[in-house]
Amino acid sequence: MTGPSADFAQLPLSPQTLANLAQLGYAQMTPIQAASLPSALLGKDLIAQAKTGSGKTAAFGLALLANLNPRRFAVQALVLCPTRELADQVTTEIRRLARAAENIKVVTLCGGVALRGQLASLEHGAHIVVGTPGRIMDHLERGSLDLEALNTLVLDEADRMLDMGFFDDIAKVARQCPAERQTLLFSATYPEGIERLAAQFMKNPQQITVQAQHEAGKIRQHWYEVRGDERLHAVSLLLNHFRPLSTLAFCNTKQQCRDLVQVLQSQGFSALALFGELEQRERDQVLVQFANRSCSVLVATDVAARGLDIAQLEAVINVDVTPDPEVHIHRIGRTGRGDAEGLVLNLAAMDEMGSVGKIEQLQGRESEWHPLAELTSGSAGPLQPPMATLQITGGRKEKIRAGDVLGALTGEAGFTREQVGKINVNDFSTYVAVDRRIAREALRRLSAGRVKGKTVKVRLLEDVA
Ligand code: ADP
Ligand code: MG
DSSP: OOOGGGOGGGSSOOHHHHHHHHHTTOOSOOHHHHHHHHHHTTTOOEEEEOOTTSOHHHHHHHHHHHTOOTTSOSOOEEEEOSSHHHHHHHHHHHHHHHTTSSOOOEEEEOTTSOHHHHHHHHHTOOSEEEEOHHHHHHHHHHTOOOOTTOOEEEETTHHHHHHTTOHHHHHHHHHTSOSSSEEEEEESSOOHHHHHHHHHHOSSOEEEEOOOOOOTTTEEEEEEEOOGGGHHHHHHHHHHHHOOSSEEEEOSSHHHHHHHHHHHHHTTOOEEEEOTTSOHHHHHHHHHHHHTTSOSEEEEOHHHHTTOOOOOOOEEEESSOOSOHHHHHHHHTTSSOTTOOEEEEEEEOGGGHHHHHHHHHHHTSOOOEEOGGGOOOTTSOSOOOSEEEEEEEOOGGGTOOHHHHHHHHHTTTOOOGGGEEEEEEOSSEEEEEEEGGGHHHHHHHHHHSOBTTBOOOEEESSOOO
């Protein structure tokens, strides 16, 4: 899709930045980057709309870094995000992009985290702040965050922040920013509230939309007609037939998410649900388990899944047909990234055929229908993920590093490097993925041994046979 005009080198970026982008493997601009960066780097206000996974973070990240003076120790850029995990993802990406420059400090300020650490980070000086509107408001009210030197304000996932009722908080924060600034608004969709935000806080914003298009053939879509009462069971038939390692299953309601997870778990699948009401700590755990391949199926509503950057997603299952065809395009864009082929499995009941028709119109092609009866489960038994997750009490606050955990497992405990997967060190706990077949033994040996010279509490996050 990207032509020769998508070369980063045509942008007014420093040689160090270009070298860093090459090192990150960003060979070409994505379409939204190519459409927005030329104006963004000229300091223009932008409203940019493109689907999830299209590289929006780097689009505003490069712009805010270009506005930044590293030798000035003051907050010069603020990025507002709807949730903590999105703020964490944005922070990580900005840090990667900022590697090219000297010592740029990025601080994340989100709710659900103790204020004390945040106050200390702010006192040490920050160039860039990334956070959720509520917590940013808290800091502004306490006087611990000063926006006088700010030159870039970014509203990321603006549609979702509006969904979550953040309009007033965003407005308050924006009013505390200097009038002389660049404002960049990024969004996957364009609801009415966005215009209101733009009218109040932006200067002649340029509007950029990159149409949600997927390369035909890269995503295989199958449709299955179901009766209402066989829908949830059909999901397990699909999983056992196609056996994808990681699947994101979309439901239209939270209740459907709960019901599906219950059905799948009772049949022995490793499935977890992601919906709005989970506590932050629970959400973190769910995402860690899915990303480290110890959970096969993540069941989510559209709102809960919005913005999550999940790599290596083999399949998307649309358990319910969405009435909004644009949402369908966003859902299926989660699979078939990069060079991988994507698989989308859709279940539709008679009363959803109107919505199916709208999707066909938007995609410009007819659906390919298959009978449920063609699904076979073979003899392999229920689908299992390759890994299982151990949770260790103690994390960053105890100065535990990934290397300590890997060392404990491969040293004293005697496992090989290949049996250990992803290690996530959070503030108060550490998650390590291990080969499912050794999970119980790893639990036993870690509990009996030491991590960083100390005994630790360890538990398996699910029942592993
Ligand atoms: P969005 O915010 O649009 O959902 P992200 O900014 O999270 O998308 O980017 C999705 C993924 O694409 C990230 O893993 C990011 O590192 C990667 N990415 C961004 N820009 C490029 C590029 N130009 N080339 C290759 N990968 C990129
Ligand atoms: Mg994003």
